[in-house]
Amino acid sequence: MDQEVRVPLQSDDDLLVARQVGRRISTELGFRPVDVTCVVTAISELARNILMYAGAGEIVLVPINDASGPGLMVIARDQGPGISDVQKALMDGFSTSGGLGLGLPGVRRLMDEFDIVSEVGHGTTVTVKKWVENKASR
């Protein structure tokens, strides 16, 4: 249970697997139903970015337990083209609803912590965390 789970992403079907595994782990960790939905949706968006822009990659789910309590860390990693302007990709408007953009601002809102490292030509790693109870954010 405290072990990380790795979901390789190569196709549409893998996206469903990532979502299912994410739902199972976040439910086991004790997230409220609405937060489980947030985590699973964030996983879906991140996995979709990987498939769409890098073609392949992986989602790694890591249960965490630190000063803020138990939670889940999601790492979305690819060796794709990378993002040349990370700041721009994090701006709303350069976003999901139109179908362009990466939906990263939305993912950031769904989770408690968000970090992105991207290098053009080498790939992108997005790391997000959410804690089971985060009273500060409510």
Next chain:
Amino acid sequence: MAEVPILKQGDYLIAIIQSALTDADLKQLRDALAERVGRHRSRGVIIDLTALDILDSFATRVLRDTAHVVRLRGAETVVVGVQPEVAFTMVQLGLSLEGVTTALDLEEGLLYLNKKESGRWGP
């Protein structure tokens, strides 16, 4: 992976999503509805999402496209059964089903279409 069954009920088509869908399944549903609306001369389409645990940006876009395509084919789409957690997450994510009629559940969706239909050619 999981083709969505489309039921014909009088002038309406009802698609009840029963499990998580791949992107391909969603697009298949969109195309099937566009075709069946013509084949059955349907006036309305209900898409029931009660069993769906999330709606991400892609699924939202395809649903919106579906409603617009169906409208261009002369029928009205009502999306029903968006669960509270799903709705909350969509708002957080900044997603909307703008331009798409929604209703609480299948029953409300049918009521809406019936009401709309009864006024269709009337005064």
